[in-house]
Amino acid sequence: MGRYVVERVKSGIPGFDDLIQGGFPKGTTVLVTGPTGSGKTTFAVQFAYKGAELYNEPAVIVTLEERAQDLRKEMATFGWDLERLEREKKIAIVDGVSAVVGLPSEEQYVLEGNLNTEDFLRYIYRVVKAINAKRLVIDSIPSIAFRLHDESRIREVLLQLNTILLEMGVASILTTEAPDPGRGKISRYGIEEYIARGVVLLDFVEKEVELKRYLLIRKMRETKHSMKKYPFEITEEGIVVYPSGEVY
Numbered sequence: 743m744g745r746y747v748v749e750r751v752k753s754g755i756p757g758f759d760d761l762i763q764g765g766f767p768k769g770t771t772v773l774v775t776g777p778t779g780s781g782k783t784t785f786a787v788q789f790a791y792k793g794a795e796l797y798n799e800p801a802v803i804v805t806l807e808e809r810a811q812d813l814r815k816e817m818a819t820f821g822w823d824l825e826r827l828e829r830e831k832k833i834a835i836v837d838g839v840s841a842v843v844g845l846p847s848e849e850q851y852v853l854e855g856n857l858n859t860e861d862f863l864r865y866i867y868r869v870v871k872a873i874n875a876k877r878l879v880i881d882s883i884p885s886i887a888f889r890l891h892d893e894s895r896i897r898e899v900l901l902q903l904n905t906i907l908l909e910m911g912v913a914s915i916l917t918t919e920a921p922d923p924g925r926g927k928i929s930r931y932g933i934e935e936y937i938a939r940g941v942v943l944l945d946f947v948e949k950e951v952e953l954k955r956y957l958l959i960r961k962m963r964e965t966k967h968s969m970k971k972y973p974f975e976i977t978e979e980g981i982v983v984y985p986s987g988e989v990y
């Protein structure tokens with residue numbers, strides 16, 4: 743019998759798939775973690791956008807830190823026309839901010855302000871089915887937790903979320919924050935990395951008078967990967983990784 747071959751999902755991030763045997767294992771939940779401004783939102787949205795644009799895999803983006811309209815504007819600076827793909831039903835953006843801050847929203851997909859966990863998960867499930875999504879992004883986990891009246895429930899919620907994601911069979915990226923992931927804690931609650939089947943850490947290193955970006959694959963189940971730090975840049979076309987570059 744031949745060796746079991748893992749189906750791969752292309753990340754849409756130039757240079758990145760070379761580091762993980764061609765892409766994320768199918769149906770995987772990947773955690774993207776790092777300090778503020780490290781590129782978590784860009785990484786996650788690029789995965790969704792390029793998936794829809796290049797690989798015809800529809801994607802749902804759940805934005806819990808900024809309103810859908812602000813996200814569209816920000817991502818347009820990379821030349822990504824989210825609205826066009828939304829019209830084509832290849833992307834659905836779930837606005838998880840407007841209702842919480844009490845602003846009216848004209849979005850098609852809006853999360854109500856006072857949702858319990860079950861409603862939250864059910865809503866996401868519905869949107870995934872509505873566009874037959876193959877990819878899902880949730881930005882971010884801490885902002886799910888802030889919405890819960892009891893933050894200590896986050897552990898249960900993440901377990902529930904993980905089960906639902908596996909059940910749906912989508913490839914998902916969840917973002918979380920870690921002030922200094924190179925040392926110490928790599929996620930906010932210290933449990934996100936356990937539910938995720940992969941962990942990608944984005945961070946900075948000081949080089950002479952400037953900060954340089956690097957990424958590290960902390961884990962990726964079913965995948966041979968190195969534990970090296972790789973340089974990356976946020977360019978006008980989004981994130982580009984340099985697999986043969988060195989980080990000092």
Ligand SMILES: Nc1ncnc2c1ncn2[C@@H]1O[C@H](COP(=O)(O)OP(=O)(O)OP(=O)(O)O)[C@@H](O)[C@H]1O
Nearest residue numbers: 777778779780781782783784785819820976977978
């Ligand atoms: N059009 C652009 N061209 C090049 N770099 C950009 C562009 N837009 C943003 N950036 C860089 O990307 C950074 C923001 O990245 P991003 O929002 O993905 O980070 P994040 O980790 O999600 O941050 P936060 O903690 O605020 O959520 C900016 O600080 C800037 O350095």
Ligand SMILES: [Mg+2]
Nearest residue numbers: 782783784807
């Ligand atoms: Mg962000």
